[in-house]
Amino acid sequence: MINYFIKNSKFGSICISDNLTELCKFISKLKHVFYIVDENIYYKYNDIFNLKLNNSIIIKSGEQSKNIYIYNLIINKLVICKYYKKTNIVSIGGGVIGDLSGFVASTFYRGVKLIHIPTTLLSQVDSSIGGKNAVNSSYGKNLIGSYYHPNYIFICNDFLKSLSNYYYLMGLSEVLKSSVIFDRNFLKYLYLNYDNIINRKKYIIKYIVKKAVFLKLSVVKIDEKEDLLLRYKLNLGHTYAHSIEKYLNYTINHGEAVYYGMIFASILSINNLNYLDINYIRKLIFRLNPYICNNILRINISKISKNISFDKKKLDFSKTSFIIIKRIGSVNIKTLNLNQKKIKLSIRTSLSKLVNKV
Structure with a gap:
């Protein structure tokens, strides 16, 4: 049917x-x-x-x-x-x-x-x-x-x-991303229905898929090729994620890389986000992704930063654009110089958070 x-x-x-x-x-x-x-x-x-x-x-x-x-x-x-x-x-x-x-x-x-x-x-x-x-x-x-x-x-x-539990949970990273960018109530729904999501309740999966499809399609209809930079905001966490994937020679699942990328992005957003919001996002990430990859804890920060310089989402040749979380349900685009200390600091701090799951 x-x-x-x-x-x-x-x-x-x-x-x-x-x-x-x-x-x-x-x-x-x-x-x-x-x-x-x-x-x-x-x-x-x-x-x-x-x-x-x-x-x-x-x-x-x-x-x-x-x-x-x-x-x-x-x-x-x-x-x-x-x-x-x-x-x-x-x-x-x-x-x-x-x-x-x-x-x-x-x-x-x-x-x-x-x-x-x-x-x-x-x-x-x-x-x-x-x-x-x-x-x-x-x-x-x-x-x-x-x-x-x-x-x-x-x-x-x-x-x-x-789907294995791993691939199922990794797929939820893009659902979580969309809720952080556009819909605080959807994020709350994911948080409150965590157990049913993990247990793959049929009605929950149907709702999540339908909601995520609607969010993505509504953005694409307005800004198909990112000319208005609305669709560009869907790249939350992806600048970091793509760099991590390349560094690990694409042996890591994209969904898992997006989870890490969102943690890195939340650290980069620290001056904008209040403590409750950043804690809310991080807590849900750790609940949805229990498979912390050991390789991610040993990455070379300088090489990750270098990979970022080749990112396709650059809006300027010498600078890289990141999606900054203003608050849950609202994000901004921020352009940083590639050698800016903020990028390496966000990676270093995030790795510490991943080790301690805080």
């Missing part, structure tokens, strides 16, 4: 459903379909989607697959298997698969139809929505990319049942 449907010709129609029945009905009607599939998903759902050697490609999970080499492999297979302008690219997987598939769809024959089937919580509430597609460069994350919106996004709660 379809629980929620948003029809929007420009940004893609979004369908939120409890099961795969409606999705399979829709996919079965499509012609010239090529699937780009996460390896973990392929072996669970290959029969449902009728995946074959000549109509799909299996991609290894993780950020390390999001590169020009893998992009070329996909393009070459499309050509070899005689796909053309009327192709429907269908991505089945998490954020990496969605980003990669979107970039392929936007460039193959200068653009073919794109359908996202996000299978992780993080991709359902964030990365599948908004039309951002990219692969990584050796210099940094998402430096090569495009804006290209999918024709359809099918969000199915069934996929979340098989």
